[in-house]
Amino acid sequence: MKRTLFTVFTLGFILVFGRPATAQTVDSLPSWNDGKAKQSIIEFVATVTEEGSPDFVPPAERIAVFDNDGTLWAERPMYFQLLFALDRVKALAPQHPEWEDTEPFASLLKGDVKGALAEGMKSVVEIVMATHAGMTTAEFEAVVSDWIATARHPVTELPYTEMVYQPMLELLAYLRENGFKTFIVSGGGIEFMRPWAEKVYGVTPEQVIGSSIKVKFEVRDSTPVLVRLPELDFYDDKEGKPVAIHQQIGRRPIAAFGNSDGDLQMLQWTTAGQGPRYALYVHHTDAEREWAYDRKASMGRLDTGLDEAEAKGWTVVDMKQDWKVIYPHEKKQQ
């Protein structure tokens, strides 16, 4: 009962007199080194959450949007969804004897990934449609859930969900603690992210936005199902990102986080709004702990964006300098 009474008083105190002093001194971003990047985040959050200030933003309008590949998790040696698709081709091959002499599948099944992707986006689309369509949404969800639970990254041998960036997990949580709604706005497939995004990122399915293929409603044996069709519905990259934000969120974000030129329009759209705005690029500078690439990369290129970030004073995270750890498992080892 003593403990209960203490709780009553403590909670009452917090409710009446505001947050306890410790809330402000606890470091919500422990994996970020002190520096300009970390400071800019904390200052922005303080600015928009200060009641009575002219820059105060009501919680309903505190929308933060995050790219996924290269911003929340790694994207090397290639987008993880593409690695998933390659694995699926192998798994589905016994049901598709015709793939043995049909490109891009034939090369892929011989282990020649480079040859399979030789025709670029055309090959990618064929592989994606063959592996992502033709089943119900529930079946696809099960396939993704199985894969994400068992597959391992070809270089690190970690599960893919362990290749998320610890400092960004802290940032997502920190923003939500401060009343933000955190959305993913990814070039990747919505249905590839939703099965695990809530558990890994704390982002609920309705706050996951991405590329999609068309689905069709059907009643099969009196049971309604949604069937995935081999037809692109929306490609959520570059100019598509502000469009998707508009169509699905309907409110301009006040903060945007990306890592490539594919995120540039999202950052432009976000920062062009009235009042305080925040834009951040994750710059891949750490060849040792992760990968280093920017202006000349074929996937996740950051070139125009880097120039614009400098011109407009957006925050650029130097992964090597700004992040104490990259992946969650490093933190556990500390």
Added chain:
Amino acid sequence: MKRTLFTVFTLGFILVFGRPATAQTVDSLPSWNDGKAKQSIIEFVATVTEEGSPDFVPPAERIAVFDNDGTLWAERPMYFQLLFALDRVKALAPQHPEWEDTEPFASLLKGDVKGALAEGMKSVVEIVMATHAGMTTAEFEAVVSDWIATARHPVTELPYTEMVYQPMLELLAYLRENGFKTFIVSGGGIEFMRPWAEKVYGVTPEQVIGSSIKVKFEVRDSTPVLVRLPELDFYDDKEGKPVAIHQQIGRRPIAAFGNSDGDLQMLQWTTAGQGPRYALYVHHTDAEREWAYDRKASMGRLDTGLDEAEAKGWTVVDMKQDWKVIYPHEKKQQ
């Protein structure tokens, strides 16, 4: 200080010992007559919110979807968005001298609405595209906001936002108080609803789903804008509703509310999920206080849906019997 201390104790008490007893006896649905409909709602909410029960649903999964036209607000003499479009044709006519001898605009400008809509959907689409596209999203938002603030319904002479159903406003709030997320899933245009849905329904822009036209990202004089194109993006009716729910919410609702056959697939999709599910049809039975129509209506027809509701035991609200008041202003007069 005495008051403060009292508050401290009261809040502490609530936090430690749960909600005060009064919370369960206060009637959250005062505009609903006691009866099967009201009882079924309360029982469903009690079922899914009872911690420890096998039917308990975590708050993140408490998704409720509502049709708009005829479910949350009236839809007679025609969909309000169509009345908006007709008003816009008149307002834009001076900029379009060619409309004087081009159908459907010519008839419309002569006051012959029936003649203008003679070709059905074809005429509607032409009127909608001419009035809803060709401007930026910000410009369209301003147009809708102006109209909704000033226009009056041709029969009741009420502002359209006063023709929302008071019992449904109470239901939306009641569900949210119980941890539900309330989404609108309407055949109407998303951008026609978002400017006022938060104020009127308490539904934030990202929880408004509906039909849409395509938009395009452009940079004009260094300022990024989204331009509305005269091309359908998505028609959110019938089979489209479960598709939109899947694409935008990504989680099957546990409760669905509609009033027409256009909502049937949404109710089917919702109730086909595992665990407790709830479906409700608003049946327009009150010719005196509102309008009475169902199986033979040309807009908002409820025919197949009424049969299926009976067969599956879904709740059917008899507006005349179940609702004490229809519109908010009646409540104020009580």
